[in-house]
Amino acid sequence: MLRLFPIETPVEVTEQKIRTRKKQRCDICRKEVINMKQHLMTHTGEKPHSCPVCKRNFTDPSNTKKHMMIHTGRKPYSCPTCKRNFTRSGDMKIHMMTHNGEKPYSCQTCGKSFSRKQNLKSHVQTHGMNRTIYHCTVCSKDFSD
Structure with a gap:
């Protein structure tokens, strides 16, 4: 059965179409992808x-459309907790982790946890640099020199 989506949310339409397609394995990197022609451009x-x-150039026309929201100021995704708006649903989902911990x-x-993958990557680098980690007893945050 075909699901209809509001015109204002083309990202959801694209995501729904993607879920119904079959994945293929790339011969170059062995990654499973939905759109091989587009993936090969990477x-x-x-x-x-x-x-x-x-x-700015993109491999996928849908990424170009998402990027255009930066210029138009359109932010269709709103955090239900604090009402902050986002251009991408993924950014909103990551943001919502700050509310639910x-x-x-x-x-x-060291076992320290992060809500963002990029923050973990930055943190992991501090272990390889033999940096001293300082713990603030006021705000409970860690800092390095």
């Missing part, structure tokens, strides 16, 4: 879709 560096405002990314070395 290996060739080809980015045929360009933003008409800033000329969810921290799914843990450091294998």
